[in-house]
Amino acid sequence: MERTKIARDLSRLIGKNKVSVDEALLRIYSKDPLGNVGKALAVVFPISSNDVSKVVQYAYENDIKIYAQGSSTSLAGSSLPLEAGIVLSFERMKRVLEISLVNSYVFVEPGVRIDDLNFELASKGYMFPVDPASSSVATVGGAINSGAGGMRGAKYGTMRDWVLGLELVLPDERGSIVFSGCKTLKCRQGYDIVRLIVGSEGTLALVTKAYLKITPLPETVIVALAFFPKLEDLMEAVVNIKTQRIQPYILEFLEKKTAEIAAKSINSNINIEGHMLLVGIDVNREAGSRYVEWMKKILIRHGAREVQTAESWEEAEERGLFNIRRSLFVAQSKIAREHYKNVKDAKVMLLIEDIAVPPSRLVEAVEGLKELEKKHGFITMLGGHVGDGNLHPSIGFNALDPKESKRAEEWFKDLIDLAISLDGTVSSEHGIGLAKKDALRRELDARGSVKLLEIMGNIKKVFDPKNILNPGKVV
Amino acid sequence: MNNNLKSWLKKETSKCMFCGFCEALCPTVRFGSHRGYGPRGRINIVLYLSEEGKYTHEALNSLYSCLLCAACTLKCPANIDIPEVIRVARSLYARNNLKEKEEVVIEKEVS
Amino acid sequence: MRKRFLNIVVDIMRELTLKTGYPVPMNRGDIYSWAQDLDIETKGPIALYTGALYQIMPYIESLVAILEKVENNRALLEIMNIGKHLASSFLTKSLLRASHKRVKISRNILKAIALLLREADVNFSYLYKDDLYSGVLLYDLGLSESFLRQARKVYRTFKDRGIKKVITVDPHTTYVLKNVYPKFIDNFDIEVQSYLEVLSSRIKKKESKTKLEVVIHDPCFYARYQNMVEEPRNVLKASGIKVIEPKRSRKFTACCGGPIEALYPELSRKIAMDRVKELSSISNVIVTMCPICFSNLSKVKTKEVEIIDLALLVARVRGLMR
Incomplete structure (x- = not known):
């Protein structure tokens, strides 16, 4: 459908200042940290669940794709508008609606940044413990959808351990607004939809509000x-x-x-x-x-x-x-940049990986990574959350050099094999998105469980019969 | 001369890895109406402009709403001189749209 | 609309600077009236150079008040566009009037700076009618060619008067003279030092009777661009004033929002409010050292909060001014 018509229709539905089809702006909402450039047709800035619902109804009716975005820091390509579609940016829904110490929860909109949330909680002596490296900009909604973790993961786990309940907009004819989960810590509400949504990367439903568990700051x-x-x-x-x-x-x-x-x-x-x-x-x-x-x-x-x-x-x-x-991230990029200092027309890309192995097998993992470094000739930076076996090996390469890009791909493939062979997993806290679809298949295949992909595909169909939410990701 | 400025801008902005860490400290993105009001947005809009993109309404908002406060530079892992990119991009716009003459030597502009 | 607004506002500032020497319409006398009864030498190799930013700010404030209205008023915008061709007379007389009180504050700040330098036995002359505007705003807006013309004018004036060194009074002028002029002007050979740098090493220690506690607001162009964070603290401490640091301080300081007040008044205001909220949660006395910060933070402050320029505060505490 034509861009200007979408803009006109959406403006009428939710208000002119919440919709933009400005070409320059569309460009920045089409990019991601992997260097991909997608195709945003329009970017929409809802301020309420009703806005989201109206946009979903419209997209459902007109068969337009929707890509939810928080702060677009995903390292798996999760929020890229792969096919032409509407980018739904939650940056204006950033209120902390309620902090309840007695109920041990905080009620928030998805666009609030994790650090901003923690700044407010800290004044009361509490915290939300999931702390991805990007927490200064990463949003709660993005963290929920990518199943984020962080440095405190070994003690506090990841997002799936901290979400109590979610308000969701479903990709159906009415853009139904539902609430899944509870305000209480204990909750047995049939199948656990909340945990299905956590880590679903915007492919099943749109998160418009969340009850998150909080915990006291250590003394x-x-x-x-x-x-x-x-x-x-x-x-x-x-x-x-x-x-x-x-x-x-x-x-x-x-x-x-x-x-x-x-x-x-x-x-x-x-x-x-x-x-x-x-x-x-x-x-x-x-x-x-x-x-x-x-x-x-x-x-x-x-x-x-x-x-x-x-x-x-x-x-x-x-x-x-x-x-x-x-300084790990800064160092990673600095090393990569310096390496290509004298190469004319280099587009230096960082591949920051995210495997995990049982901590007892970390020595093997590190040795395996060193071998990969020798084999492919990339300087590998290696750090990670050793408490839970999560490693973030990274390499820098010149994306404009087809040979190097190919080698980087091979390094990535070998890395995935290494993780699988050590009883590990291919994605610990970054998600599957675009980058890890094949790796996920290989992991499940190695465990004789490819059938699960079929089940995931069917779950996707149940939630999103017209395949309008973040198509082409995860499964 | 415009081309020299453009190629400098393109080179500098191409360094952006889109991590978004700069947005944490930027005062304008917090209160602005979209990501174009943040350093990552600005850098990528300048990249777009240096590749013959259009000076759209939002591209101009992005360029001229920058405070040049340089808070973003504290966080940029790619070490991009963000305020200088913005200033030079404004200069390029001024040359083409604000009757600003082109006497200034390029070396002075981006040295 | 936005594009037109932008083009007109930028154009007005440039035209005015090139025609009158200042980016807003004002009388040249307003620039040096602060020095009236100080009897500062007119000649000498070390000159106090204000760059006129402190004097201009009250007029910018009035201009912004008008722009806040015309931003969404096409007709008025076009009138202003025509007005600029009549340059200063039209705008000054019909539209722009700086508040008397505000003009006086700027005068007092500059006077305080001169008295502090004198107290520290610094010999300096003053430029009076040759105290030209540095053109920094044109530089920031990317009007390089116009800026260069203004910078040449300033440099020529310095040379004509045999000046070897200038003492500057605000972070923007200091930065542009120290770091930008040498790039634009061949063989630029004027030494530049901010009055805070000068005072930092020369100010005499003085115990104050009152236990004054203030929160400090670092300007971006000192703290980040010139790594100048200790100097203002030294000057305050030497005067017995206790400095409390806000959460965002030193090189992590937060901008006052001022630089976009003309083009994005509403956004600028929100940023200022956020910063005042942060600072006033620490102390009710906020110390600034930049005329732009002073203007923009003052605009949104509440009654209980006092915002005062560092020079004025220190001069008062040291009994140099009332």
């Missing part, structure tokens, strides 16, 4: 930063920590070379004497020094060379103990 967190010359030793330390009747707040790993590059990128004066392990344990303030000593002992006993500790989160911040881990 404080003690922090230890350690470097291990031997990878096996580091992993042994992790195993040991994980069997000591504590559940670390964070347990982060950076491979030696990656840590060196990251430290260099921020001019850190911390000695990188091997692979880096960052441990945080939430404790009562009075217990801080006891835990620090105890943790230090464990780390040193397992062969850690340099160990730095802090008795509180504030002290750790002040001494910059998180800085190397936090």
